[in-house]
Structures are given as structure tokens and as C-alpha cells.
Amino acid sequence: xxxxxxxxxxxxxxxxxxxxxxxxxxxxxxxxxxxxxxxxxxxxxxxxxxxxxxxxxxxxxxxxxxxxxxxxxxxxxxxxxxxxxxxxxxxxxxxxxxxxxxxxxxxxxxxxxxxxxxxxxxxxxxxxxxxxxxxxxxxxxxxxxxxxxxxxxxxxxxxxxxxxxxxxxxxxxxxxxxxxxxxxxxxxxxxxxxxxxxxxxxxxxxxxxxxxxxxxxxxx
Numbered sequence: 001x002x003x004x005x006x007x008x009x010x011x012x013x014x015x016x017x018x019x020x021x022x023x024x025x026x027x028x029x030x031x032x033x034x035x036x037x038x039x040x041x042x043x044x045x046x047x048x049x050x051x052x053x054x055x056x057x058x059x060x061x062x063x064x065x066x067x068x069x070x071x072x073x074x075x076x077x078x079x080x081x082x083x084x085x086x087x088x089x090x091x092x093x094x095x096x097x098x099x100x101x102x103x104x105x106x107x108x109x110x111x112x113x114x115x116x117x118x119x120x121x122x123x124x125x126x127x128x129x130x131x132x133x134x135x136x137x138x139x140x141x142x143x144x145x146x147x148x149x150x151x152x153x154x155x156x157x158x159x160x161x162x163x164x165x166x167x168x169x170x171x172x173x174x175x176x177x178x179x180x181x182x183x184x185x186x187x188x189x190x191x192x193x194x195x196x197x198x199x200x201x202x203x204x205x206x207x208x209x210x211x212x213x214x215x216x217x218x219x220x
Contacts, residue, residue: 114158
């Protein structure tokens with residue numbers, strides 16, 4: 001009887017913790033979109049500077065501060081006026097156009113800045129899983145860690161793919177999809193939340209290939 005009561009209490013605590021985490025994440029994202037004037041675009045930076053892997057990148061765009069702490073990490077999203085941009089960011093020339101209501105990532109590598117059309121979670125009942133191939137593999141795929149079911153396939157180098165995902169907790173395997181179907185990395189488990197974008201980066205450093213969530217808590 002005591003064990004049953006303890007298990008029930010433990011499940012209630014876990015459910016409450018998940019609910020609080022989801023509420024906090026949704027509040028952050030809802031605040032971003034609610035505060036954005038009509039016609040805004042949404043932008044973050046991704047640090048891909050291999051020459052300084054442990055150093056953060058901090059930039060200002062339209063007087064707003066964005067920081068990506070280490071190599072293969074991202075800043076939070078900010079909102080900006082839609083339109084054309086032509087300026088220096090982190091010592092690199094960035095020239096691009098932002099469309100109203102769309103999300104973007106500015107990839108800051110050692111020698112170039114590239115604008116990547118990004119994703120937003122547009123369904124308040126489901127999350128969005130996005131996977132970015134910043135590795136040295138020409139194509140990668142994602143599958144579930146336990147059952148090896150396909151999730152996202154054939155993501156080209158320096159490209160991304162995304163799909164809606166139900167609220168759950170799951171880990172994944174990254175597969176080289178060119179020929180061998182070799183599992184080349186494993187992810188930590190992610191708690192997916194309704195209305196929240198969860199970004200997985202596949203990268204290389206001196207120690208090899210690895211997978212990293214943009215935010216371990218599941219909130220971009």
C-alpha cells in the first residue's frame with residue numbers, strides 16, 4: 001500500500017513538473033510573438049566558428065543583443081522589422097531579406113555569414129522538431145533511438161528539415177544516410193512541448209561528430 005501511494009505521488013510530481021516546464025516555455029515564446037509588431041520577422045544566430053569553439057558570439061542587430069555561447073549553439077529568437085538587411089555582424093558581411101511572419105537563422109562561420117530560412121511551431125497542440133546538418137557528412141537522417149523508426153531523412157550538408165511532433169519525451173539516433181546507414185551519433189532525450197520549436201544540431205569538432213539540442217530544456 002505504501003509503495004502504491006509513493007508511486008502515485010511520484011507520478012503526480014512528474015506530471016506537475018512537466019506542466020510547469022511546458023507553461024514556462026510557452027510563455028516565453030508567446031511573449032515573443034505577442035510583443036512583435038505586425039509584419040515582424042524572427043531571427044536568431046547560430047555559432048559555427050570552429051576556430052574559436054569555446055568562445056561566445058555576441059552581436060547587435062537593430063539595437064537587440066543576440067548571444068550564442070559556444071560552437072554549435074544558438075541564441076534565442078528576436079523579432080525584427082521585415083525587409084532587407086546589409087550590415088557587418090561579428091566581423092562578417094551579412095546581406096539578406098527577412099519576410100514578415102517567417103523565422104530565420106543567421107549562420108556565423110569563420111569566414112562567412114549565411115541566412116537560413118528556419119522554422120516556427122505553428123500548431124499550439126504540437127511541437128516542431130527541426131534537424132540541422134552542420135556536419136562533414138553529405139547527408140544524415142534521424143530515427144528513433146529504441147525502435148529505429150525513420151523520423152527525418154536525407155538532410156543535406158548545411159541544410160535543415162523539420163516536422164510537427166506530439167508532446168512526448170524521446171531520444172534519437174543520427175544515421176549517415178549516404179550508403180552505410182551507420183549510426184553516427186546519439187541524442188539526449190528531449191521533452192517536446194506543444195507550440196515550441198526544438199532544434200537539433202549535428203556538428204563536427206576536433207573530437208568528431210556530435211548531436212546537440214539548441215536548448216536542453218526544449219525551449220528555443
